[in-house]
Amino acid sequence: MPKPDFGFAFAPNRALDLSAPLLPEVQVVLETEPSIRACMACGQCAAVCTAGAFTPLAFYRLVLQLRGGDVAAVGERARHCMLCGKCQMTCPRGVNIRNAVLLMAALAPPKP
Amino acid sequence: MNASEYLPKDEVAIIGGGPAGMQTALALSERGFSVRIYEQKEQLGGHLKGWHHLFPHGVAASDLLGQLKEQVLARAVPLHLGQSVDRLQKVGAGWVLWQGERPLGRAGVVVLANGFALFDARRKEEYGYGLYPSVLTAADLEAVFRKEQPWPFGSDRMAPQVGFVHCVGSRDLKCGSPHCSKLCCVTAVKQAMAVKSLFPEAQVYCFYMDLRMHGLEYEELYRKAQVDYGVRFIRGRLSEAAPGQGKRLHVKAEDTLQGRPLHLQLDMLVLMSGMVPAFLLEQQERAVFLKEPVFGSGFVPVQGLLAAGSVVQQEGLFASGACKGPATLPEVFADAAAVAREVEQYLKSLKAVAHA
Known part of the structure; x- marks a missing residue:
């Protein structure tokens, strides 16, 4: 008998699997800069970001993607940052964003 | 029973022996009013009995409950445990409390403090x-x-x-x-x-x-x-x-x-x-029924300012704590003090009329 389908199915290639443990390199980033955990995705960092106006950089999204294990994309996007620090001045949760971005940028394979 | 039979004007009946009921009883007792608590369970405490520790500081729930009970005992507040009030009948200026066909007691003022239920x-x-x-x-x-x-x-x-x-x-x-x-x-x-x-x-x-x-x-x-x-x-x-x-x-x-x-x-x-509401308040001319809630039932409606405890349409009936809507313990305690003050004002206004 076919399994009943209530329409709750989703495309497995797009689905996040939270059961998978955090990648070791992601854990290192979170442990080196624990203030990243305080991010509540308010988006103020992205709203003030100059680099974000021209590139796909948005710090709060990097945090979400980091936990999702998408380290290549996180590293790539983090490299758009100019380290101007406006995001860090505005962050209501006191996340040490510059250090976080540097750690994230180091996740991408080095440029040849 | 007619109006002239009614005497204990200053007596306040509190329905519910949880944190709201106990704290309201204490606040009124400290002001010199005679109060009684009617609790449907065999023990005081309400939902607080089920908690292990409390936010935000992690205080043990049993410690707080113990302190509340101790104060209630120290003030010798009469307790009617295992008595579930399901109807209030207005007699004269006061109320008679009923459980089914059995009268449980009388009071000049009734304070509903019978809290909330958890969503199933x-x-x-x-x-x-x-x-x-x-x-x-x-x-x-x-x-x-x-x-x-x-x-x-x-x-x-x-x-x-x-x-x-x-x-x-x-x-x-x-x-x-x-x-x-x-x-x-x-x-x-x-x-x-x-x-x-x-x-x-x-x-x-x-x-x-x-x-x-x-x-x-x-x-x-x-x-x-x-x-x-x-x-x-x-x-x-x-x-x-x-x-x-x-x-x-x-x-x-x-x-x-x-x-x-x-x-x-x-x-x-x-x-x-x-x-969610623990009971549905059905208000009639000279009677109030505490019934099983139905789909979409609201909490006890009150009138006046936001913190007011006076129940809509009923003189001498007040509500304290989470029966009016979701509330935390500090809010319940603050509300108990506010309701006690309102009850005091009400009883004083009755006396002023009587002496006029």
Whole structure:
């Protein structure tokens, strides 16, 4: 008998699997800069970001993607940052964003 | 019974022996009024009896309950335990309290302090409460903390995966509960931290829609849960829980911040069941009935200022605490003082008329 389908199915290639443990390199980033955990995705960092106006950089999204294990994309996007620090001045949760971005940028394979 | 038979004008009957009832009784007793508590259960305490420790500071619930009971005993407040008032009859300026066909007592003023009920989580069928043993409510988890109930996973699991679902039976028109129960958010944070303290290797997730950290130091607790305890907050309402690998549950949700579906295997799913009315107040000309709530029943309606305790349309009937809507303990205690003051004003106004 076919399994009943209530329409709750989703495309497995797009689905996040939270059961998978955090990648070791992601854990290192979170442990080196624990203030990243305080991010509540308010988006103020992205709203003030100059680099974000021209590139796909948005710090709060990097945090979400980091936990999702998408380290290549996180590293790539983090490299758009100019380290101007406006995001860090505005962050209501006191996340040490510059250090976080540097750690994230180091996740991408080095440029040849 | 006619009006002239009625005498004990200054006597205040308090229906409910939980924190609201006890604190209102204490506040009135301290002002020199004679009060009695009618409690349907055999013990004082209400929902507080079921808690292990309290947010935001982790005070043991039994300590607070013990202090309240001690004060009630020290003031020698008469207790009518195991008496469930289901009807109030207006006689003269006062009330006669009934349980079925049995009169339980009389009072000049009645204060409703019979609190709230917890939403029946079985009604959210997609979460499988009552079907899967690893699905608990927040109240069940408190019982686990109190060692009255076992953990739903084996003791060999040192790194359990645990999920908390916020807003179960709150902010949900399909359940007839449009309101926010407002203390589940911080309760989930408190419980998530407690689970992480007991199982440091656990992965704990909170599935929320908004986090409503309205109280003193709640927001700080939320940040602490994130940074110091590594609790993960996922914005998105769980769509369903189904049997997963082994004894685990397979749950699905949308991560609305990433715009991507997500799924995971859990050893325990905790449903933050909201606060719903414990009774339906039916007001008539000279009688008030306390009936079983029906779909969409509201809390006790009050009039006047926001903190007012006077029940709509009824002189000499007041309401204190969470029977008026979701409230935390500090709010209940503050409300008890406000209601006591209103009761005092009311009784004084009666005397002024009598002496005029």
